[in-house]
Amino acid sequence: MLDISLSHRAQSIKPSPTLAVTAKAAELRAAGKDIIGLGAGEPDFDTPDHIKKAAIKAIESGQTKYTAVDGTTELKKAIIQKFKNENNLDYEMNQVAVQSGAKHSLYNLFQALLNPGDEVIIPAPFWVSYPDMAKLAGAEPVIIKTTIEDSFKISPEQLRGAISDKSRLFVINSPSNPSGVCYSEQELAALGEVLLEYPDIMVVTDDIYEHILWGQDKFLNILNVCPKLFERTVVVNGVSKAYSMTGWRIGYVGGPASLVKGMNKIASQSTSNPTSIAQAAAVAALTGDQSYIHESTSVFKARHDFVYENLMKIDGINCLKGDGTFYSFPDMNGVIQAMDNIRNDIELAEFFLEEAEVAMVPGSAFGAPGCMRISFATSMEKLEASMERIKRVLA
Numbered sequence: 465m466l467d468i469s470l471s472h473r474a475q476s477i478k479p480s481p482t483l484a485v486t487a488k489a490a491e492l493r494a495a496g497k498d499i500i501g502l503g504a505g506e507p508d509f510d511t512p513d514h515i516k517k518a519a520i521k522a523i524e525s526g527q528t529k530y531t532a533v534d535g536t537t538e539l540k541k542a543i544i545q546k547f548k549n550e551n552n553l554d555y556e557m558n559q560v561a562v563q564s565g566a567k568h569s570l571y572n573l574f575q576a577l578l579n580p581g582d583e584v585i586i587p588a589p590f591w592v593s594y595p596d597m598a599k600l601a602g603a604e605p606v607i608i609k610t611t612i613e614d615s616f617k618i619s620p621e622q623l624r625g626a627i628s629d630k631s632r633l634f635v636i637n638s639p640s641n642p643s644g645v646c647y648s649e650q651e652l653a654a655l656g657e658v659l660l661e662y663p664d665i666m667v668v669t670d671d672i673y674e675h676i677l678w679g680q681d682k683f684l685n686i687l688n689v690c691p692k693l694f695e696r697t698v699v700v701n702g703v704s705k706a707y708s709m710t711g712w713r714i715g716y717v718g719g720p721a722s723l724v725k726g727m728n729k730i731a732s733q734s735t736s737n738p739t740s741i742a743q744a745a746a747v748a749a750l751t752g753d754q755s756y757i758h759e760s761t762s763v764f765k766a767r768h769d770f771v772y773e774n775l776m777k778i779d780g781i782n783c784l785k786g787d788g789t790f791y792s793f794p795d796m797n798g799v800i801q802a803m804d805n806i807r808n809d810i811e812l813a814e815f816f817l818e819e820a821e822v823a824m825v826p827g828s829a830f831g832a833p834g835c836m837r838i839s840f841a842t843s844m845e846k847l848e849a850s851m852e853r854i855k856r857v858l859a
């Protein structure tokens with residue numbers, strides 16, 4: 465067989481571990497095992513009907529051709545309105561663009577901004593794709609570590625300590641995947657103060673969990689509390705989590721026109737426009753009835769409370785109350801230390817998968833070894849069963 469050696473670029477990264485756990489759970493289920501999947505990073509609800517109908521209408525009315533690379537006028541206008549109404553941010557048409565999922569928005573941003581040798585400052589625990597996306601752009605991820613004692617949030621001193629003359633981009637994700645915690649207004653302002661001292665550093669705020677929030681009255685990103693960063697901040701968002709539209713692949717950005725133009729150039733030579741039909745559906749999502757958001761968030765909150773209370777009852781597990789998202793991120797170092805045959809969170813996740821038939825993503829994938837990400841985007845019935853199984857195998 466021909467030995468095909470992959471590019472250094474492809475060799476420098478690993479497959480997305482969150483997607484890998486979900487795939488592994490599906491494979492074991494197909495082989496007849498009764499696996500409960502707590503790995504999935506997507507809402508378990510169906511996409512609301514009015515959104516699906518808009519997509520069907522788009523197909524039937526012939527919206528089946530290429531659109532502008534950066535998205536249809538209609539969708540871009542809806543995004544501008546969304547940013548204005550919900551985030552108090554003003555953008556022009558050349559400052560917003562649509563991509564095939566927020567993951568793709570981030571990818572194109574990293575590609576358009578970063579050069580080899582640039583550093584990307586990423587607080588841990590982080591969403592799995594940020595460091596590898598930095599590497600794909602030839603840049604170096606600089607990870608700021610936090611622990612459960614810090615509520616998994618970085619301090620202004622830590623941010624300052626991570627900055628060098630190579631720093632090019634700072635990534636913030638609040639509410640956070642995987643920790644579920646949210647930075648407060650004061651905490652964001654303190655980080656903003658540090659960033660204002662370093663005008664060469666760009667900022668990306670990944671607001672994808674904006675709506676899945678209960679720990680604060682109102683969602684705020686770093687730009688809301690530090691408007692002076694406007695010229696060098698990119699806001700990333702999408703419809704995947706807010707409207708249970710993960711499969712539709714629509715993400716979008718608001719940011720400096722020149723940078724957005726660079727992202728569009730990259731899209732024009734790679735993917736072209738995001739799917740025309742999904743764009744029509746995203747218009748319906750952003751402009752239509754918003755009740756789904758409130759309904760789903762209250763369900764996630766109830767599940768969060770259940771998972772939190774149950775985890776806290778288990779010896780060796782320490783957990784924070786989350787502010788939002790559909791993840792809990794318990795510290796399981798106590799459990800690992802108490803078990804003779806388990807050395808780390810990866811082995812512990814394997815143990816849970818084999819012995820309890822419960823799939824979770826080990827904290828190492830997020831830069832926080834010893835922790836475990838539990839997605840509660842699944843039914844209460846399955847959550848109850850999984851908590852029972854975890855307790856049983858640890859007893």
Ligand code: PMP
Nearest residue numbers: 565566567591641672702704715
């Ligand atoms: N950012 C974070 C923090 C996420 O959890 C996800 C979900 N995979 C994304 C971005 C990307 O979402 P999508 O590509 O589905 O819009």
Ligand code: GLU
Nearest residue numbers: 480482483504505506641
């Ligand atoms: N964001 C989700 C997760 O963290 C989806 C999987 C992925 O895109 O990596 O699980």
